[in-house]
Amino acid sequence: MALPRVKICGITSVADALVACAAGADAIGLVFHAPSPRSVSLQQAGEIVRRLPPFVACVGLFVNAPVELMRSVAGELRLTHLQLHGEESPQVVAQLREYRVIKALPVRAGLLAEDVRIWRQAIEQHALDNLCALLLDSDSAVRGGSGRENDWEQIAAVEAAGGFAGMGAIILAGGLHSDNVAAVLRRVHPDAVDVSSGVESAPGIKSAEKIRQFIRQLSRPAAVESPRPLR
Helix, strand or coil, X not given: CCCCEEEECCCCCHHHHHHHHHHCCCEEEEECCCCCCCECXXXXXXXXXXXXXXXXXXXXXXXCCCHHHHXXXXXXXXXXXXXXXXXXXXXXXXXXXXXXXXXXXXXXXXXXXXXXXXXXXXXXXXXXXXXXXXXXXXXXXXXXXCCCCCCHHHHHHHHHCCCCCCCCEEEECCCCCCCCHHHHHHHCCCCEEEECHHHEEECCEECHHHHHHHHHHCCCCCCCCCCCCCC
């Protein structure tokens, strides 16, 4: 039975990146959003990227950033994946066709099914072949690491109704940590999980032990189906 892939987001140092990779992370996230305590400069990001081992993906996280800025950062760091964590439109995704895009959706009360439907329609209308995943985050004004637990019940209901069919990969985020991730995965069957504040000792500072504990929990037996392959 395949396990969900793991992304450790909000990495701010080479040391934290190497700990995450050694623990088994499939991807790390670098935040390019100045208000976040996890934001990194281009210089910091470059140092981290240069030290990553082979086959670990690096995702650049942006919030309502200009397309040219995202292209510039991605080109400088040779990023292949961009995570859009604001109110970016399908047109913005279409302008970033040279990258694989992860679009974050806040799970708003009672609105997830409709929000997913809107993006499904956008994929068809704009041929968004580069939209490789939807990331379902908790509904919070804080972008990229609020620590607020997501609405797992609503997500499970949309999944059970077939609402994620044809949407590519589904990534769960929002208040995940080692004490709840195994239980969440018994209710929802994502392709990947994304954690930031749940593995920190302080905002922007990762805890090696919390990262290890989190990833160990993913190997616990759970009633999950094999996830769909990432595109």
